[in-house]
Amino acid sequence: MEYTPKRFHCPACGFEPAENVSEKEYAHCPRCLTAIHEADSEGYECGGKLQPVSIWVKPDDSWEILGRCSLCGEIASTPVSDEDDPVLLLSIAGRPLSMPPFPLEKIEELTRMMGGAGDKGGYDREP
Amino acid sequence: MNRENKRRKYEKGYYKKHACLDPFTCKVCGREILPEGAGSDHRNHCPYCLSSVHVDNEPGDRASACHGVMEPISVWVRKNGEWAVIHRCTVCGKMGSNRIAADDNPMKLMALALRPYGSPRLDPKRIKNMVKTMEDKA
Numbered sequence: 072m073e074y075t076p077k078r079f080h081c082p083a084c085g086f087e088p089a090e091n092v093s094e095k096e097y098a099h100c101p102r103c104l105t106a107i108h109e110a111d112s113e114g115y116e117c118g119g120k121l122q123p124v125s126i127w128v129k130p131d132d133s134w135e136i137l138g139r140c141s142l143c144g145e146i147a148s149t150p151v152s153d154e155d156d157p158v159l160l161l162s163i164a165g166r167p168l169s170m171p172p173f174p175l176e177k178i179e180e181l182t183r184m185m186g187g188a189g190d191k192g193g194y195d196r197e198p
Numbered sequence: 199m200n201r202e203n204k205r206r207k208y209e210k211g212y213y214k215k216h217a218c219l220d221p222f223t224c225k226v227c228g229r230e231i232l233p234e235g236a237g238s239d240h241r242n243h244c245p246y247c248l249s250s251v252h253v254d255n256e257p258g259d260r261a262s263a264c265h266g267v268m269e270p271i272s273v274w275v276r277k278n279g280e281w282a283v284i285h286r287c288t289v290c291g292k293m294g295s296n297r298i299a300a301d302d303n304p305m306k307l308m309a310l311a312l313r314p315y316g317s318p319r320l321d322p323k324r325i326k327n328m329v330k331t332m333e334d335k336a
Contacts, residue, residue, distance in 0.1 A: 127271045137293070164314035170281075
């Protein structure tokens, strides 16, 4: 007989929803945002942990969490839900900003070079 | 060189072991892109608009028949602290991560990183409450 757990249990952080919350499907753990990589893009079973790596802002302004599988390295996305930890979401979104690949002075220099009127579409573009 | 051309054409998985040093034209912005200046031998996206083309299933195998444009959707920080761009194929939806190159447009990269902060899903009221609770707890 196949065993199917009724309540959600996160294998990464051990999160379980509170007793009074009705059962429902979770795309990923709302506390640590880790999901399970059930099957890869070719349909083979994987079972690795999808560690949250980044946020994808879709054109319709909904968010998806991009996870990277710890076993096969594939990238997959799960939609953000309302229960997700907002602090963790923001920290994932801000991680690249805390480690810029170029010195911050260079950004300043670039902004000055563009003068807000470059062909990149500056904010206060002069007519 | 003739022999090298032949090998490039007929050897399976040639680009898995050899760097691709051909110039290419970006499918999205139409600029001519040279292999020099990337800081590595593996230029896999346009340094101006950061888009790529879905030609590989595994790095360098040139086995994908999709050839769709892969748009940059996000950036992330790898374990060693360098950035990588996450690309998504506009035709088949396959996602992949590519290291940034030395001459990638820094403005485009910053804009990608700042995208979540510019979206209306971030409710300013909620953030204000969050900050308030953080201040109260400290």
